Amino acid sequence: MALEEFIGTLQRDTNLEFYYKSAWIDSVVVRNVRKGDLLEQVLAQAFRGTGLNFFTEDNQVFIFQGDPVVASLPEYDDHRKKAFTGVDATSEGNGDQYMTTINISRENMITVGEEHANNNGRKKRVQGRILNGSTGEPLIGATIYVKQLSLGTISDVDGNFFLELAPGQYTISMDHMAMKALEYGLKVLSDGSFTIELENELIELEEITVIDKRRGNVDGMLMGYERITTRSMKEIPVVMGEKDILKVAQMLPGVQNVGEGSSGFNVRGGSPDQNMFYINNISVYNTSHLFGFFTAFSPDIISDFSLYKNNVPAKYGGRIASIFEINTREGNKNNFFAQGGISPITGHVSAEGPVIKEKVTFVASYRSTYSDWILNRINDQDLKNSNATFSDATLGLNAEINTDNRLRFFYYQSADKFSLSTRNDYSYANRGASLLWDHRFNNNLTLDVSAATSNYGFGNIDKNNVSEAYEQDYSIRHSEARADFTWLAPGNHLIEFGANSVLYQLNRGNIIPYGPESRRIPISLGEEQGVENSLYLSDEFSLLPRLNLLLGLRYSHYMYLGPADVIRYDEGLPKNQFTVIGSESYAPWEKVQSYSGFEPRVVLNYSLGNNTSVKASYNRLQQYIFLLSNTIALAPTDQWKLTDSHITPPLSDQVSAGFYHDFQDQGINISVEAYKKWISNVVEYKDGVDFISGAPVETQVLQGTQDSRGIEVMVKKNTNRLTGWVSYTWSRSMVTVDGSFDEMQINDGSPFPSNYDRPHSFNLVSNYRISRRLSFSSNIVYTSGRPVTLPIAVYYSENQQYLYYSSRNKYRIPDYFRIDLSVNLEGNLKFKKLAHSFWMLNIYNLTGRENAYSVFYEARAGQIKGYRLSIFAQPIVTLSWNFKFGNYNSE
Amino acid sequence: MLAPAVFFALLMNFSSCIEPYTADVEEATDLISVEGSIIRGELVQTVVVTRTSAMVNPQFLPVRDCMVEVVDDQGAGFLFNENPDGTYTRTIPDEMLKIGRKYQLRVTTPRGERYESSYERLNSGTEVDSVYYRVEDRIDKVAGEELTGLQFYVDLEAADSISRYYRWSLEETYEYTSVAPISYYYLDESLEQYYPEYDTEFFRCWKTAGIKDLFLSSTKNLVMNEKKMIPLNYVSTESDRLKIKYSLLIRQYTMSENAYRYWLNHKIATQEAGGLYTQQPGQPVSNIVNVDDSTEQVLGFFWASHKTEQRLTIPRINDLPVFGDPCDLVEFSFADHGKGPFPMYIWVDPMSGIRYTSNRFCFVCTLKGGETQPPDWWE
CATH class of the missing domain: 3.55.50.30 (Phage tail protein beta-alpha-beta fold)
Known part of the structure; x- marks a missing residue:
């Protein structure tokens, strides 16, 4: 036994x-x-x-x-259990290398500094670093609490934290989600630093946790912010056995999409192109596989993701609805470790481990479909001739040069190929790489520098009609350099400042005839480029004992650069072929147009006691690129386009207020946030425009305003057997396009709901751990149906029925409701065995409810009838198997 | 673009489903629609003035007693006459419709509202290049059935001076038979036998009907005014159409870009929907306005066109099994069939002498809309 x-x-x-x-x-x-x-x-x-x-x-x-x-038990006897488990070999073993400054005694006392150091009465700077004991990776977001002073802080991305303490003796506790809490005595003599390793929770399997990084629910300065770790989403039920971070994100309040299996999503009433995705600083312009059924990131190597829906930190900009920041694992410093799995759709593997022990690590992953067998089973000629494949791969290298310098390299690619019988061939791919250097000047000042470049491109061959067949290609390159300083200034000012620069290079591609019989007129949509430079500064500090303030300012400057031929139109008239009055040519790199602006951020946090706070914020964002998309969901052939002489950058102003409370004993966090957002220059499209016709884009789009508002309520539970969250959101998102001429209006200039305006949304994500090996998870999802423009009247001509439509998006498709269930069974839990495996049984749409994906009208023999399409009209059961070689505890 | 999500759902065998749906739409609309055309190549010109009806209860609601007139840019006018069905027609010989002239529709309702279309130019047409078919399989998205049948295509080849925008209207004629000749029939429960006038009465029929679909195409994206394989209608083997002989009359119309856009909007709204990759349905832009109240939303379109025609007749295709409409013969028994429904038709198999009966639609071919005499041109 x-x-x-x-x-x-x-x-x-x-x-x-x-x-x-x-x-x-x-x-x-x-x-x-x-x-x-x-x-x-x-x-x-x-x-x-x-x-x-x-x-x-x-x-x-x-x-x-x-x-x-x-061991003689320390005097803080109440905590001796924790204290005892803290005496471990690792902290002693690693002690040597910090000999000068740290000394962890048998009594669990950390002594910082030297006994005889000059004591000039000022507070001492204590820097600590918290690492994961089993992987050696820094622990982000660990809480450090000084009992005697009721003072706390949180570790940063490198696991570092800073305290200013008067010389003396304290008790500090260090805790991190998923790790075992430690409590130590801390003796401060002079400035100094120490490193502590936390161990994985003793009795610990994967659990659902949503944790706020860097800042807590109540104490932190962030609003509209969520961070989810891979660990926490392991057991969330998923369709077809594919772990999917973006599907998890859609369970969060304020995140919507237009339909299941569609790509892109909507954050607080914004369109999909208002979200920015970064994976280790690489921008990703298409985040979906197979039109959105899957996400283009292999879950194996993702450590966590953060979503900023509000108060986007000053260092980020360029998108007005949200920033998605995805971090990958850095690799185990001590042991080689591999994992993988198979589901009905894909196979995936990843590996990580030390290249040079304790210094250089690697992480690599690969995922690919093997789904063609499904196609071949189907007894239809059209489908048999179709196929769909996708893959993604990553490689990360992480070098810990010394305690002050860290270098990281990351490569990412994803690719999709999809051929629809003999009619269409689609392909699209992301490819990108980043280099990151983290440098620490001293205990109070750090610098993160990065350079990244990414390319997204698609190709489309349309063979629907032999005479009209064409080939289309498109690409966009996003190259970005940034330098971010973090300075813990005297007086507990957390100051962040830096600069970043983005170069956009678009090749909107060519439409060229495909096949010998095609008579298609070749069209070149042209190339364009632009550069976006920004500077930022933010300061987070305590204004009054209970009042914390974050002030941030970002200045962005954008230039649309040549080569370009810019058409001039009659001032004040609709832009069309009849109002052209001339054109101007610009040389390569010549400035065609520029836009700039200040983007302030303000956050107030007023504490109402230990576990309660209220916050308020204001935030402005601007974006210089948008997506040409006049379909309801994002299509794989949607093109990104830069703002230019005619199309002005969308701008968003958001205010929000919130109430936050933690029930610490139960591990429950409550947040209630209300927001209102005004967006100007939002891009909409004239009816029936064709973006590959070669018509100037400014004659096809219209710009208007968008008003979004909502209330988001969320209750999270992070500890014990039952974990998860429940959220309810009420939100609206209305667009108005009211130009001075009829053709510059949509919906006669009246406000209309956006395609993703779904007022009520309820999500329940829960995980119940029966034992260390067996757990059950469940999702319950309810949302109002998406808006739809429905026919409201019929008229006749030539014995056929024709439809007259309501005002835009006046009606809704039926409400959406779904329950998912998953059962996770771990193999035996021996720590040091070679391989570990686990099974996941997923049931998506347990009740088999026929949720409407769309409602449409079709003429059959002159009679028009309404239909409702459901994609997942029955429960979808999948079984997937996953394995790990090496340390199964490594997430 | 075909909705990939729908396709993908089918592909993954997700048991997706499409079901009839009635939206809960309660909105009163009482809009006027004015539809009409001047077509060179058609003797009788038609204008229809209607009011919209609710989705739940679609009705043809003609506006009667209108004054309907088409004028050209030279001042000539043609007054239309009202028909009992509420439509307005006028016979105009081709010589009076000149290529290059512009025409305007003017309608005055009994309430005195005056509607006028923009002037539409009558462009010359071009001969139908060729019409042909291919045997193709397809999936009926709504019914979820796999079908085999004939897909008809038309090719275009026109001079560059001709319009780039086309529309086709189709009329099909086919010969079919009932399941069996009528040997005798019962009219009521007295079960008295009646005999048809002649052995094959109601056995052979010819049916002619318009195909109610919009067929549109344009060559505006093409180097030349030529286009191949423009899809027309699809005839599956699951009906009687292909059993004996099938004939398709193709009427080809040229039109203006505005007219094309108008019909294309209708087509997109009712034939290419179903996925999230479709555009928002746009309201087709009418070229008709209320002269006294330009804010009134008027539906419909007035267009001018030059029509050409071609007919394609195809005999039974040997290698293509045609199932036809389902019609089962069952052996007649007084116990089962003595109570009707009547009239009840009986066929006596001359070989076995067994009496068979079936649904009356299967015996009386005219009940399916055909006539017992072939059209004049039928061979």
Whole structure:
């Protein structure tokens, strides 16, 4: 019997409590235990030759490594359990390298600085670094709390945190989601630093957690912000067994999409092109596989993602609805580790490990479809001739040059190919690479520098009509350099400043005849380029004891650059072929048009007590690129286009207010946020425009305003067996395009709901852990139906019916409701076995509800009838199998 | 673009489904629609003035007693006459419709509202280049059935001086038979036998009907005014049409870009919907206005065109099994059929002497809309 199992039995059946580290006893077994054996005998026998020892006190059994010395328990006796488990080999072992400044005693006392240092009475700067004990990776968002001062802070992306403390003795606790909390004595003598490693929670499987990074729900300065770790989304039910971070994101309040299986989504009433996606600083312009059924990121290597719906940090800009920041794993510093799995659609593998132990690590992943077998099963000629494949791959290298310098490289690509019988061939691909250098000047000042470039392109062959057949290609390159400073200035000012620069290079491509019989007129849509430069500064500080303030300012400057031929139109008249009065040519790199502006951010956080706060914020954002898309959902052939002499950059102003409360004992966070957003220069399209006709874009688009508002309520539970969240959102998103001429209006100039205006939205995501190996998860999703323009009247001509339509998006398709369930079964949990596997059974749409994907009208023999299309009209059951080689605990 | 999501759903065998849907739309609309045309190549010109009806109860609501007139840019005018069905027609010989002239429709309702179209130029037409078919399979999206049948195509070849915008209207004629000749029939429960006038009465029929679909195409994106394989109608083997002989009359119309856009909007709204990759339905832009109230929303379009025709007749295709309309013969018994429904038709198999009956639509071919005499041109 495994010792752990034995202990489990004892803990259940007796009043004994055991304290130990899983890793120590993982391979330990107990043999021939008979009734009447003394516990001491059994353990002593089991530990023989393992280097493990134990001692008992009352009903508590402490297992530890090393000599059988009974440690003198620290004076803060209440916390001795935690304190004891904190005495581990790693903190002692690594101690050598920090000999000058740190000294962790048997009594769990960290001493910072030197005894005889000059004590001039000022506060001392203490820098700490928190690492994951099993992977050596920095722990982001760990909370550090100084008990005596009721003072806390949170570790940054590099695991660092800073405290200013008067010399003296303190108790500090360090905690991180998914890690075991530690409590230490801290003796501050002078400035200094120390490093601590936290261990994975002893009894810990994957759990659903939504945690706020850097800033807590109540204390932090962020609003409209969510961070989700891969660990936390492991057990969320998914369709067809594919883990998908963007599908998880759509369960968050304020995130909508137009229909299941469609790509792109809508954040707080914004269109899909108002979201920016970064994966390790690489911009990703198409985040979906197979038109949106899957997301173009392999979940294996993703560590977490952050979504900023509001208060986008000053260092980010360029999109007015949200910034999605995806971080990948950095690789295990000590051990090689691989994982993978198969589902009905894809196979995926990833590997990571040290290249140079403790210094250089790698992470790599690959995922690909093998779904053609499904196509071949279908008994239809049209479908048999179709095929759909996709793949994505990543490679990351991470070098810890020294304690002050870290270098990271990341490569990402995704590709899709889809051929629809003999009619259309689509292909699209993202490709990008980034280089990041993190530098620490001193304890208070750090610099992150990065350079990244990415390319998105698509191709389309349309063979629907032999005479009209054409080939189209398109590409956009986004190259970005940035430098971000973080400075912990005296007086606890957290100051961030820096600059970034983006170069956009678009080749809108050519429409060329396809096949010998095509008579298509070749069209070149032209190339365009633009550059966006920004500077920013933000300061977060405490204005009053209970009032924290974040002030940020971003200045962006955009230039639309030649070569370009710009058509001039009669001032004040609609732009069309009849109002052209001339044109001007610009040379390559010549400035054609520029736009610039200040984008302020303000956040106030007023604490109403320990666990309650209210916040308010204002935020302005501007964007210089948009998507030409006049279909309801994003299509794979939608083109990105730069703002230019005629199309002005969309601008958003958002105000919001919120209330936040934590029930710390239960691990429950509550947030209520209300927002209102005004967007000007939002891009809309005239009826029936064709973006490959070669007509100037300014004659096809119209610009208007958009008003969005909403209230988002969310309750999260992060601890114990039942975890997850429940959220309700009320929101509206209305567009107005009211030009001075009829042809410059949509919907007669009256406001209309956007395609993704879904007022009510409810999500419940829950995970219930039955045991360490078995857990159940469930999603419940409800949203109002999406708006639709419906025919409201019929008239006749030539014996045929014709339809007269309502004002735009006046009606809605039926409401959407879905329940999903998944069962996750882990293989046995021995820590050091070579391979570990787990099964996931997913049931998507458990009740088989026929949710409307769309409502449409079709003329059949002159009679027009309405129909409702449901894509997933029955429960979809999938079983997927995943494996891990190496340390299964590594997420 | 065909909705890829729909396609993908089918592809993954997701058990997607399409079901009839009635939207809960309660909106009163009482708009006027004025539809009409001047077509060179057609003897009788037609104008229809109607009011819209609700979606739930579609009705043809003609506006009667209008004064309907078409004038040309030279001042000539043609007054239209009202027909009992509420349409307005006028016979205009081709010689009086001149290529290059512009025509305007003027309608005055009994309430005194005056509607006028813009002037539409009568452009010359071009001969139908060729019409042909291919045997193709397809999936009926709504019914979810796989079908086999004939897809008809038309090719275009016109001089560059001719319009780039085309529309086709189709009329099909086909010969079919009932399931069996009528040996005798019962009219009521007395079960008295009546005999048809002659052995094959109601056995052979010829049906002519317009195909109610919009067929449009344009060559505006093409180097030349030529286009191949423009799809027309699809005839599956699941009907009687292809059983004996099928004939398709193709009428080809040239038109202006505005007229094309108007019809294309209608087509997109009712024939290419279903996915999220479709555009918002745009309201077709009418070229008719209320002269006294330009804010009134008027529906319909007035267009001028030059029509040409071609007919394609195809005999039964040997290798193509045609299932026809489902019609099962069942053995007649007084116990089962003595109570009707009447009239009940009986066919006596001359070989076995067994009496068979079936649905009356299967015996009386005219009940399916055909006539017992072939059209004059039928061979």
